[in-house]
Amino acid sequence: METLVAFCEWLENTSWALAVSGAFELYPYLRLTHFTGLALWVGTTAVVDLRLLGWGRRREGADQLSAQLLVWNWIGLGITFLGGFLLFVGTASGYIINPAFQIKMLALLTTVALRVTIQRNAPVWGRSPDAPALARLAGGVELTLWIGMILAAVRIPNY
Amino acid sequence: MTFWESLQQTWWVVAIQGSPWTYAVLVVLHYCGVFLLVATSALVDLRLLGLAARHGTATRLAVQFSPWTWTALGLAVLTGIPLFANQAPSFAAVSYFWIKLLLMLAAAVLSLIVQWKVGPWEQSPSVPAAAKLLALISLLLWFSVLYASVQVTNYAGV
Numbered sequence: 001m002e003t004l005v006a007f008c009e010w011l012e013n014t015s016w017a018l019a020v021s022g023a024f025e026l027y028p029y030l031r032l033t034h035f036t037g038l039a040l041w042v043g044t045t046a047v048v049d050l051r052l053l054g055w056g057r058r059r060e061g062a063d064q065l066s067a068q069l070l071v072w073n074w075i076g077l078g079i080t081f082l083g084g085f086l087l088f089v090g091t092a093s094g095y096i097i098n099p100a101f102q103i104k105m106l107a108l109l110t111t112v113a114l115r116v117t118i119q120r121n122a123p124v125w126g127r128s129p130d131a132p133a134l135a136r137l138a139g140g141v142e143l144t145l146w147i148g149m150i151l152a153a154v155r156i157p158n159y
Numbered sequence: 160m161t162f163w164e165s166l167q168q169t170w171w172v173v174a175i176q177g178s179p180w181t182y183a184v185l186v187v188l189h190y191c192g193v194f195l196l197v198a199t200s201a202l203v204d205l206r207l208l209g210l211a212a213r214h215g216t217a218t219r220l221a222v223q224f225s226p227w228t229w230t231a232l233g234l235a236v237l238t239g240i241p242l243f244a245n246q247a248p249s250f251a252a253v254s255y256f257w258i259k260l261l262l263m264l265a266a267a268v269l270s271l272i273v274q275w276k277v278g279p280w281e282q283s284p285s286v287p288a289a290a291k292l293l294a295l296i297s298l299l300l301w302f303s304v305l306y307a308s309v310q311v312t313n314y315a316g317v
Contacts, residue, residue, distance in 0.1 A: 028313045035305050042191070043198015047227060060215070060223045068212035068220070072202065150187045158179070 008092035021090025033083030041076030042146055044069040045115065048122070052131045052139030062135070063126025066119055073115070100155040107149040114142045163247035172244045182245065185238045192235030193308075197301050199224035199231065200270045203277065204301075207286055207294035217286075221277045228274075232267060249315040256315070259307035266300035273297055 011017055020026065048069060051062040060068070088095055095101045118125075118138050125135035166172065175181050203221045205211035212220060243250050250256045273294060280290040 028309045031312075032306055032309045035309065036302065038190075039194045039197035039305065040201065042194040043196075044202065046191075046195055047199065047224065050227070051223075056226055057223050059219055064215060065223070068215055069202065072205065072211050076198075147187060147191065150190050151183060154183050154186045154190075 004096055005093055008096045011089055012092040014089075017089040017092070020086050027087070030083050030087050034080055034087060035083075037076050037079030037081070037083055039076070040072055041080050042150075044073040044076060045111075045146065046143060048118065049139035049143045052118070052125065052135050053143075054130055054136070058129055061126040061129065062131055062139075063123050066122035066126060070119060073119075077112075095156075098156055098159050100152045100159050104149050104152040104156070107145050107152065111142055111145045111149065114138060114145070118142065161248065163251045166244050166247045169244070172241065172247075175241055175245055182242075185242055189235055189238040189242055192231045192233075192238060193305075195227055195231035196235055197305065199228040200266070200273075201298055201301055203270075203273060204294040204298040207273070207277065207280070208291055208298075209286075216281050218278045218281050221274050225274050228270060246315060246317055249317070250311060253311055253314040255307050255310040259304060259311055262300055262304045262307055266297060266304055269293060269297040269300060 012021065020030075047056075048062060048066050050056050051058075051060070051065050118135075121135065121138075125131045131139070160168075175185070202211055203217055203224060206213070206215075206217040206220050243256075276290065280286050
């Protein structure tokens with residue numbers, strides 16, 4: 001943890017991080033970037049998870065949906081990360097010791113691992129209209145983690 | 160007391176103000192609704208523009224997504240009302256808030272038109288240019304809704 005805090009202190013004092021944190025007029029645009037990415041990323045994740053759970057319409061299988069949305073799912077992650085990282089660098093050492101931020105990052109790592117797992121297994125899991133129990137579990141856990149991650153993000157300013 | 164101030168002091172808004180977790184849950188549900196709404200609309204638009212999901216049709220995507228698009232819009236609006244009421248005087252004073260509502264209405268109407276028409280559009284040999292233009296405008300409108308939302312919180316100071 002100390003190494004991480006030291007790294008964050010170094011990060012927020014780099015010339016480019018100082019430039020970002022000094023440019024207050026930039027912040028709404030960084031948040032816009034973060035939220036645009038999130039809409040793409042969370043939205044394209046949720047529709048696959050909901051399909052695995054068997055909720056909603058069944059016009060597309062989870063296998064087709066996952067394959068169709070894969071590119072924009074990762075583009076969404078990339079845009080989210082770009083905006084999020086620039087929002088983070090200005091006060092990196094403050095964020096890293098914030099318990100809500102720590103929970104958010106743990107949930108983030110778990111969802112990314114789950115996302116890769118779901119995308120790899122979707123061709124098998126999504127073949128039949130009703131996904132196997134393990135697939136439904138994966139989809140349900142991922143959705144729950146996302147709700148928890150957003151809740152953690154919303155609570156960051158309270159700690 | 161103005162109308163917005165009295166709205167802020169109705170019992171159910173006061174109850175939200177007294178409960179930070181209720182407020183947090185409303186914000187989370189609002190975000191979930193917005194993300195699902197924007198993504199399901201944008202992906203159909205991107206497919207019409209030939210920029211996404213090219214192995215299937217926009218029609219199939221629209222059929223699969225449409226219940227989620229409108230459920231998400233409902234969720235975003237239902238949670239948005241108490242979130243607005245909670246800060247009514249400061250939100251109402253920010254012109255971006257009213258712009259956001261107008262943009263959202265326009266985006267929702269356009270998405271409805273796209274869902275209605277996407278079948279006939281795809282039955283023609285190539286997607287008509289007018290359809291692509293509508294999809295592009297819908298995409299830009301949803302992005303503007305996000306832009307206006309960010310500016311609302313920026314100027315209202317929440």
